Amino acid sequence: MPLRKLLPQTKFKSPFLKKATISLGCLVTAFLLLDFLFPFKPKVQYSTQITADNGTVLHAFLSPDDKWRLYTNISEITPLLQKTLIHKEDQYFYYHPGINPFAMLRAAGRNIFSGKRTSGASTITMQVVRLLEPKKRTYLNKLTESFRAVQLELHYSKDEILQLYLNLVPYGGNIEGIKAASLLYFGKAPQLLSLAEITALTIVPNRPSSLHPGSRNDALKIARNQWLTRFGKEKLFDSNVIQDAISEPLIVRRLSAPKQTPHLALRLKKDFTDLPIINTTIKIQSQKQIEEQVKNYVNRLQSMNIHNAAVLVINNETMAVEAYVGSADFNNPFDGGQVDGIRAIRSPGSSLKPILYATAFDKGIITPKTVLNDVPTNFSGYEPENFDQHFNGQVTTEFALANSLNIPAVKILKEVSTTVLIDKLKKADFQTIRKQSKDLGLSMILGGCGVTLEELTRLFAAFSNEGELKQIRFTSETPISKKGEQLVSKEATYLLNNILTQVTRPDLPSNFDNTYHLPKIAWKTGTSYGKRDAWSIGYNRKYTIGVWVGNFSGEGIPELSGANTATPLLFSIFNALDYNSSKGWYQMPANVSLRKICAVTGDIPSDFCDHQIIDYYIMGVSPYHKCQHLRYVFTDLSSKISYCTYCLPESGFVKNTYPNLAPELIAYYESKKIPYQKSPPHNPFCERVFREGAPLITSPNDGSEYFIQTAEPQQIQLSCQTGNDVQEVFWYVNDKLVKRSAPHEAVFINPPVGRVKISCSDDKGRNSDVQIVVKKI
Incomplete structure (x- = not known):
């Protein structure tokens, strides 16, 4: 069948109509072909805006081409702005296809009869094309501009074209777009502009030099009022609205671009390079308030040579960062103001102890009332001390944590193992610890590692969320985690929260004003070695707040401490944000x-x-251990001699109880002359050799190398820990007796050069050996 019979046949009564239709079809076909071959894809380089949670612009950066060109959302184009602009610029904007033929004919007639260009016919769409592709004003370029305008209308909605216009319209200098002009001239968002301000801004692009805001305010006001009068005559607005707008003073001056939250702004701009608007979770009032608190607080510390602080505030329910203060003053070049203290790697001091104790609770190693020995202890050559350089003897777990005692923490870490703790911190995304993991030992729990304030604050937020570790949210686009990763159990966090809420502890600020207004929070402090960093991280049901105070230079300050330097600022911020929290406290798990x-x-x-x-x-x-703090001992009737079952006589003995003390505790009591009940010495006529309870050599360290000077050879100390039934020990060097001494008496020797064997035997025949290497220098 012929193809012409398959196609519908159109009969034209008029040859002219037929030719017109064919011409129109050819024109449309040609346009679509040109649109395909020469597509119009506007690419605008916008300034980066950092906004608060309510949309307020916190910080703005220049665009890549050094313009203040702030992206304006359609929601920011108010009906008042839209109505005023369209009436002034293009009253038929919503009706024409990008070009207005009637306006073009009118303009052409005026230009022909006057012999010069008296008026234009550019629509808003054509102006957008001209702003996107600026060219010399010729008839050929005008034709190209018209083609592009129709292209724009074909691919974009009217609202999107209006939005493009308001984003690109120039306002003199390097200011482009209604939002940039609104912020930099009036200091407010476009949706807050009055009719008088909108009118002033809509007429500036027509005469940017003669009506430049800030320098030509008088001329701008006259032109504004002329347009307002015209609007009144054309019944665009009610007469009373027009009169109010005319009476409104014109106060315009060039303002600085918003520069709040600079540390966070720089961070997010680097992370989100392609976004014109980055919507953060920052609450602007909280941010301003805490910035002011930090600045004033650090000013008071200047006399102690303390120059900086950083604060991070996290909402525990949403994990949204509501305040981010990287330093006391970003614009202070002398004290490292541009350093971001929230991401700076510092020594944590004792601030990691809570995760260790929570892990030990979960592993069944301790409970809050478990008694630990806070006495001098040698951990294979590592001999930590407490912050106050004092020891407390026997203490409970909760006392040890609340008072941040170091020896109990190291003992617990040794039992938990550094590998387990490192794995916990890796799980919590501690990046520096992840890198240092192979080199970390027991000292890490006392600050021998690197952390950031952000990592610590997120960790403590997990304690507030019943052990669930959740992702921190800096932007509103980041989804809220409904379920986090269980770092420690909710049972362990409950025990931990009870301990960290106690106020009878040494890290409570000594300042009465702070303690009088003590908020209901759990908190932990930390002070790094050399007093370079002071930490205080606290939380309740609603917020977790991390505070760091110190110097970015790393200079140590004798007066610096987590308790008296960082915690007062922590309390002050909690009192300002959530003093009487309505969220209640933590309930005991089943x-x-x-x-x-x-x-x-x-x-x-x-x-x-x-x-x-x-x-x-x-x-x-x-743990479910039966108590063994006492033990039965067989003695003679006068309790002067003890017997073992091997030498127990048939009669003339009694069964008594004596303290079952650890050798390290006995050594502490002996060194401090603290009286304690001792077991009587063992029967001297007993011939049995005891195999258990051999002396523990605490110095020198097994496998260590010792260097002594040839001219002035130094002595090496010998010391050990023994059971409370030992009265005398014997020291041997290379199997030769060198000294008999009391168990806790310090002995000094001049060792020979080379590999040396050192032995210690007690009066029960029990023996221990260590090997060292002595070299001369």
């Missing part, structure tokens, strides 16, 4: 209960325990 324990050890009471107290424990997890 798997946490109370039980009676021995007050001396924190273990399950045995027959010896006559003093019992109540302690929290995690059912099925917490």
Whole structure:
């Protein structure tokens, strides 16, 4: 069948109509072909805007071509702005296809009869094309401009074209767009502009030199009022509205671009390079308030040579960062104001102890009332001390954590293992610890590692969220995590929260004004070695706030401490944000209960325990050891000689109880001359050799190298820890006796050069050996 019979046949009654239709079809076909071959894809380089959670512009950056060209959302184009602009620039904007033929004919007639160009016919769409592709004004370029305008109308909606116009319209200098002009001339967002201000801004692009805001305000006001009068005559607005606008003073001056939250702004601009608007979760009032608090607080510390501080505020429910203060003054070049203290890697001091204790709770190693020995201890050559250089003897776990004691923390870490703690911190995304993991040892719990304020604050937010670690949200586009990763159990965090809420602790600020207005929070402080960093991180149900105080130069300050330097600022911020929190406190989980324990050890009471107290424990997890703080000893009737079962006589003996003390505790009591009940010396006629309880050599360290000077050889100290039944020890060097001494007496020797064997035997025949290497220098 012929093709012509398959196609619908159109019959034209008029040859002219037929030719017109064919011409129109050819024109449309040609336009579509040209549109395909020469597509119009506007690419505008916008300035980067950082906004608060309510849309307020916090910070703005120049565009890549050094323009203040701030992207304007359609929602920011108010009906008043739209109505005024369209009436002035293009009243038929919503009706024409990009070009207005009637306006073009009118303009052509005027130009022909006057012999010069008296009026134009550019629509808003054509102006957008001209702003996107500026060219010399010729008839050929005008034709190209018209073609592009129709292209624009074909691919974009009217609202989008209007939005493009308002983003590109020039206002003199390097200011482009209504939003940039509104912020830099009036200091407000476009949606807050009055009719008088809108009118002033709509007429500036027509005469940018003669009506330049700030320098030509008188001329701008006259032109504004002329247009307002015209609007009134054309019944665009009510007469009373026009009169109010005319009476409004014109106060315009060139303002600086917004520069708030500079540290966060620079960070987000680097992370989101392609976004014209980055909507943060910052609450502008909280940000301003905390910035002021930090600045004033650091000013008061200047006399102590302390120059900086950083604060991070996280909303625990949404994990949104509501305040981000990287330093006391970003514009201070002398004290490192541009350093971001929230991401700076510093030593954490004791601020990692809570995660260690929570992990130990989960592993069933301790409970809050478990008794630990805070006495001098040698951990294979590592001998930590407490912050105040004092020791407390036997203390409970909660006392050790609340008072930030170092020896108990290192002992717990040794039992938990550094590998387990490092894995926890890796899980919490501690980046520097991830890199340092192979080199970290027991000292990490006392600050021997690197952390950031952001990492620590996020970790403590997990304690507030029942052990769930969630992602921090800096932007509103980041989704809220409904379920986080369980870092520690909710039972462990409950025990931890009870301890960190206590106020009878040394890291409570000594300043009465701060303690009088103490907020209901859990908090932990930290002071790095050399007093270079002071930390205080606190939380309640609503907020977690991290505070760092110090110098970015790393200079140590004798007066610097987490308790008296960082915590007052923490309390001040909590009092300002959430003093009487309506969120309540943490409820005890179903798997946490109370039980009676021995007050001396924190273990399950045995027959010896006559003093019992109540302690929290995690059912099925917490340790269930029977108390062994006393032990039975067979003695003679006068309790001057003890017997073992090997030498126990048939009669003339009694069974008594004596303290079962650890050798390290005995050594501490001996060194401090603290009286304690000792077991009687063992039967001297007993021939049995004891194999258990051999002396523990604490100095020198097994496998260590010692260097001594040839001219002035130094002595090496020998020391050990023994059971409380030992009266005398014997020291041997390379199997030769060099000294008999009391168990806790310090002995000094001049060792030979080379590999040296050092042995210690007690009066029960028990022996220990260590090997060292001595070299001369």
